[in-house]
Amino acid sequence: MQTFFISIALVLCIALLIPFYRVYKGPTVFDRLLGAAAVGAKILTLILLFGLIYDRLDMFIDISLGYAILNFVGVIAMAKYFRSSARSAK
């Protein structure tokens, strides 16, 4: 079971690195934000996987809950920020 989780973690690392290309390349700011949100979603699951591998899931799960909330609030705050900058550009 341990090897299974470690291999899943490796696959997740690949899935985590792919959106970084979008964050780097993205033609607009929103593409970059979307890529960042996708990276955050994968990190959320990676944290849980590390909890399982270290056998301390009860501790890591609180971290991942906080991470989920931070990810959501961060995206919402960024979206709000870009509205106000668009208004000032007009």
Add this chain to the structure above:
Amino acid sequence: MCKVVHATQPFLFFNQVSPFSTMNNTSLWLRHRGLILQILLLSAIWLILSGRTDAVYLFWGVVSVAFVIWLSAKLHSIPLSEKEPCGTTRIIIPRLIVYLFWLVWQIIKSGTYVAYLILHPKMPIDPMIVRFTSKQPNVLARVILGNSITLTPGTLTLDIEDDLFTVHALTQEVEEELVSGDMEARVARLYMQDCTSEDMCCDIELITSGRGR
């Protein structure tokens, strides 16, 4: 979906559900339903997050539940839109539960559908923007509908202004499925409206090329 019970008044429906309760009980339950459900949910979340049943933890749990309810009672006085307060009509809880299960099935369908579109070598997408108006009973129903549109296959809510929904659709088929008004009628039935799916979705406007805007 289960057999829809067409009820026109809240009292009728709840008497059908629980015929043994007295009238007084029912009205008390109806009047403070939101508060009771909120207290139950918050206590469940506190118990799950703390995971202990010592007296000290339970005391602080009661304190924090009371504090959150006091805070959110202030939030109720802020209306979500200018014209109407949020939640003028009551939601039907059994239908909400059925709707949630239907939504889970929709999430699975939409995930596999978009995954198929992504992995298809030619990527057969034909994106378009659909605008339609849908008469929903209140603001909360609009929020539920917007979230459900995002979760159903190939559609993404872009904007909601009053009754005007702007939706981004990936292909022609999902656009037709959206415009058929099936989901709009489902959401409206959550709030006890007697409606057919045809007249839930009107003034449809398709934007399929760059010059349309």
Add this chain to the structure above:
Amino acid sequence: MSLLQDALAIILVLGGTFFMLVGSIGINRLPDFFTRAHASGKVDTLGILMFLSGLAVFEGFTLTSAKLLLIIAFVAFTSPVAAHALARRALIYGMKPWYGKRKDEG
């Protein structure tokens, strides 16, 4: 019982990983922002939900799986909201959607 539980957990975790991988590929492969928001809002959500429910099945009936269910509910409600908020801001910002190659030429 335990074997069945493990098998279900492995299937769910593998499916979730697959969908998250597809979501990452979609974010790179799709042509414009709005279609990418589809990939992020739907495929990723499904992947995370399957993954977390797989972990909850693996844990069994404990407090940890209850917390996992809490995260599942949170992600299921907030992930489409985040995609919607970004897409709405992009529309207000004045971003033009991509309508397909065929129509651009004609």
